[in-house]
Amino acid sequence: MLIAFHRKLRKIELVVGGDIEEFVVSKELMSLPRVDQISDFHCVTTWSKLDLHWSGYRFKDFYDTLVLPKSTTPLSFVVLKAQDGYKTCLPLSDLLSQDVLLADKLDNVRLSIDHGAPIRIVAPKHYGYKSLKHIKRIEFYKEKKVIKKGILRFMDHPRARAYQEERVLKGPGIIFRWLYKLTINRTIRIFREASKFYKSE
Ligand SMILES: Nc1nc2c(c(=O)[nH]1)N[C@H]1C(S)=C(S)[C@@H](COP(=O)(O)O)O[C@H]1N2
Numbered sequence: 001m002l003i004a005f006h007r008k009l010r011k012i013e014l015v016v017g018g019d020i021e022e023f024v025v026s027k028e029l030m031s032l033p034r035v036d037q038i039s040d041f042h043c044v045t046t047w048s049k050l051d052l053h054w055s056g057y058r059f060k061d062f063y064d065t066l067v068l069p070k071s072t073t074p075l076s077f078v079v080l081k082a083q084d085g086y087k088t089c090l091p092l093s094d095l096l097s098q099d100v101l102l103a104d105k106l107d108n109v110r111l112s113i114d115h116g117a118p119i120r121i122v123a124p125k126h127y128g129y130k131s132l133k134h135i136k137r138i139e140f141y142k143e144k145k146v147i148k149k150g151i152l153r154f155m156d157h158p159r160a161r162a163y164q165e166e167r168v169l170k171g172p173g174i175i176f177r178w179l180y181k182l183t184i185n186r187t188i189r190i191f192r193e194a195s196k197f198y199k200s201e
């Protein structure tokens, strides 16, 4: 059971779905050009990590080569789902930016479980919560979707661009900079804990 679990975290298998007929991408991903990138990472709770060296595949290459030929309708919105039950979303146009990766390496080694094995999104212009780890499903939709409920909805900006301080759904980001700062140690602990649990479906 544990071994099966572990294998799941190593094997790259992405299910593509939504308003497009479902299909699985695994080895096809390796046919895309490998891209290396140095970029900064900003968590909305105000910690940042600068100059991270990621390696993987451009989301745009993945979309243009493997998804677009199979889509029959114009798509504009993407829901990303992870093996630990976490999900996030972004407009397709944001994911098609040159600096958005499906990354499988950090500092030249395969991603650790903590940092999103086997493959994760890296979207440097957006707050960290859009950089989904352990990605397993990518759903493309014609129209925007609301994916979080309750308090989480408030904490979830559809774009969450770091330089525009889009920290929360409504209200001035600058105020939330200070509120989030007060919770920083707690949130780091929660996210560290969260990354230890996986659902085996
Ligand atoms: N699957 C999954 N992805 C996730 C999260 C998570 O809990 N589960 N946390 C998000 C948040 S809030 C941040 S800041 C980053 C943290 O990435 P790191 O653990 O590599 O530092 O991952 C994001 N992606």
Ligand SMILES: [Mo]
Binding pocket: 043, 044, 045, 128, 129
């Ligand atoms: Mo975060």
